[in-house]
Amino acid sequence: MTRIIHHIISYHMSMLWLCFCGVYVPLAIYMWTLSCTGGLIASNFELFIRYVAVGNEPFLSTYNGSFLGTTLPALQNIHSALKKAGLDTRVKVTVPLNADVYESPTNLPSDGNFRSDIQDLMLSIVKFLSDNGAPFTVNIYPFISLYTTPNFPLGFAFFNNSSSTLTDGGKTYDNVFDANHDTLVWALQKNGYGNLSIVIGEIGWPTDGDMNANLNYAQQFNQGFMNNVIAGKGTPMRPTPVDAYLFSLLDEDAKSIQPGNFERHWGLFYIDGQPKYALSLGTLNSNGLVPARGVTYLSQQWCIMSPSASLDDPQVASSVSYACARADCTSLGYGTSCGDLNAQGNISYAFNSYYQQNNQLESACLFPNNLSVVTSNDPSTGTCKFRIMIQSQTVTSGVEGGRGFSISSFVTFVGVFLSAFL
Ligand SMILES: *[C@@H]1O[C@H](CO)[C@@H](O)[C@H](O)[C@H]1NC(C)=O
Ligand SMILES: *[C@@H]1O[C@H](CO)[C@@H](O)[C@H](O)[C@H]1NC(C)=O
Numbered sequence: 001m002t003r004i005i006h007h008i009i010s011y012h013m014s015m016l017w018l019c020f021c022g023v024y025v026p027l028a029i030y031m032w033t034l035s036c037t038g039g040l041i042a043s044n045f046e047l048f049i050r051y052v053a054v055g056n057e058p059f060l061s062t063y064n065g066s067f068l069g070t071t072l073p074a075l076q077n078i079h080s081a082l083k084k085a086g087l088d089t090r091v092k093v094t095v096p097l098n099a100d101v102y103e104s105p106t107n108l109p110s111d112g113n114f115r116s117d118i119q120d121l122m123l124s125i126v127k128f129l130s131d132n133g134a135p136f137t138v139n140i141y142p143f144i145s146l147y148t149t150p151n152f153p154l155g156f157a158f159f160n161n162s163s164s165t166l167t168d169g170g171k172t173y174d175n176v177f178d179a180n181h182d183t184l185v186w187a188l189q190k191n192g193y194g195n196l197s198i199v200i201g202e203i204g205w206p207t208d209g210d211m212n213a214n215l216n217y218a219q220q221f222n223q224g225f226m227n228n229v230i231a232g233k234g235t236p237m238r239p240t241p242v243d244a245y246l247f248s249l250l251d252e253d254a255k256s257i258q259p260g261n262f263e264r265h266w267g268l269f270y271i272d273g274q275p276k277y278a279l280s281l282g283t284l285n286s287n288g289l290v291p292a293r294g295v296t297y298l299s300q301q302w303c304i305m306s307p308s309a310s311l312d313d314p315q316v317a318s319s320v321s322y323a324c325a326r327a328d329c330t331s332l333g334y335g336t337s338c339g340d341l342n343a344q345g346n347i348s349y350a351f352n353s354y355y356q357q358n359n360q361l362e363s364a365c366l367f368p369n370n371l372s373v374v375t376s377n378d379p380s381t382g383t384c385k386f387r388i389m390i391q392s393q394t395v396t397s398g399v400e401g402g403r404g405f406s407i408s409s410f411v412t413f414v415g416v417f418l419s420a421f422l
């Protein structure tokens, strides 16, 4: 049984979902991590596996339709495999879809329907889910609405700033999540599936990499959402409790930033397991998020631009590009946590990021022309943190070592995060 789940997970999931006391925890982890740890996780947490997610937002327009033909057959295959293993009544197969699979020409939820170019396919998938008692899984991101829509009303992205509202029939919407969710409810209803259950596969708010991605907004959004979840408050069209997975547990410092620089900053926790802000998850735990214990850091030292180096040095630009391409400079730029650094600070930030990502290797702070130097004075200022890498244990068997995100830390984080609910 364990082996089958492991097999299914390693081939078809980019996300393993754990359920704990009615709160669901998404763990977006790379497949290679799953290949190494899947057996362990499956045997320890087997009882918590309720869903297998096939693919992730396969119908995004950026995929040029590449997965239109394979998604439904994949759902069917996984379902058959679960059935053969006698697990299909306990473990449901679903596909997390982006909210762009439905639309409303007027922005009113009641005008919602599935996107016209994939209407037939969506109806086949919805029928499959309905026939098998599986939920419709959708990822809804008010942050992305704000990011992509000029003049989007800021307060409408949150749950308690009712400066803007939308009235639809007799229903009033004071936040975009409810309006978006109910657009889906209407789309389902119009096509004869008004009772299909809905799971929010991902919801969250990033904390860096964009002017609207910060600790304050992320806390307001996630707390506002959790308050509704805790109160069992649904949406105007579905006033029953919402099933949702907060995205995400940890920042991912090597994730693709093609969608935007905020992409590496969705975590409730930094990569060292420290909570970013207080978040009350309800009566289960009054203390909010609990920091990881027993995390060990590398030495208190940073790589910065040498005070004797010149900004005019011809090697500066290429060195910064080199460091940023291989490490993480998404906290630099307008409105970000390090957006106020001067040119020297920017360069130091890039050098340090590269140095820490290379586990403080001496050779990772040897930029040309003596541009860089190691210091034991923390260059952090205000909101701008020059981080120190955590100790990583090298993992054998085909996994690249040297990333600061080790299997043992991973297990620690899982444990710690679960303990937040106890
Ligand atoms: C989609 O098409 C664009 C432009 O032709 C291309 O750059 C991109 O790689 C394609 N994406 C996929 C997933 O095929
Ligand atoms: C929400 O409203 C409060 C009070 O009017 C304001 O201080 C806060 O900045 C608003 N939050 C957002 C995200 O607009």
Ligand SMILES: *[C@@H]1O[C@H](CO)[C@@H](O)[C@H](O)[C@H]1NC(C)=O
Binding pocket: 192, 193, 194, 195
């Ligand atoms: C939805 O559920 C209700 C109550 O269980 C039932 O009466 C109704 O027929 C269902 N509608 C559909 C479309 O399945």
Ligand SMILES: *[C@@H]1O[C@H](CO)[C@@H](O)[C@H](O)[C@H]1NC(C)=O
Binding pocket: 160, 161, 219, 220, 221, 223, 224
């Ligand atoms: C909205 O909720 C957040 C988090 O719960 C709180 O900090 C903020 O003050 C609230 N704003 C308003 C306008 O009530």
Ligand SMILES: *[C@@H]1O[C@H](CO)[C@@H](O)[C@H](O)[C@H]1NC(C)=O
Binding pocket: 332, 333, 334, 341, 342, 343, 346
């Ligand atoms: C620092 O770097 C950011 C991101 O590359 C850039 O937007 C900003 O203008 C730089 N600031 C200075 C003073 O060079």
Ligand SMILES: *[C@@H]1O[C@H](CO)[C@@H](O)[C@H](O)[C@H]1NC(C)=O
Binding pocket: 368, 369, 370
């Ligand atoms: C770098 O510093 C070392 C030691 O201070 C010195 O010997 C060397 O000439 C310097 N290199 C350059 C390119 O300035």
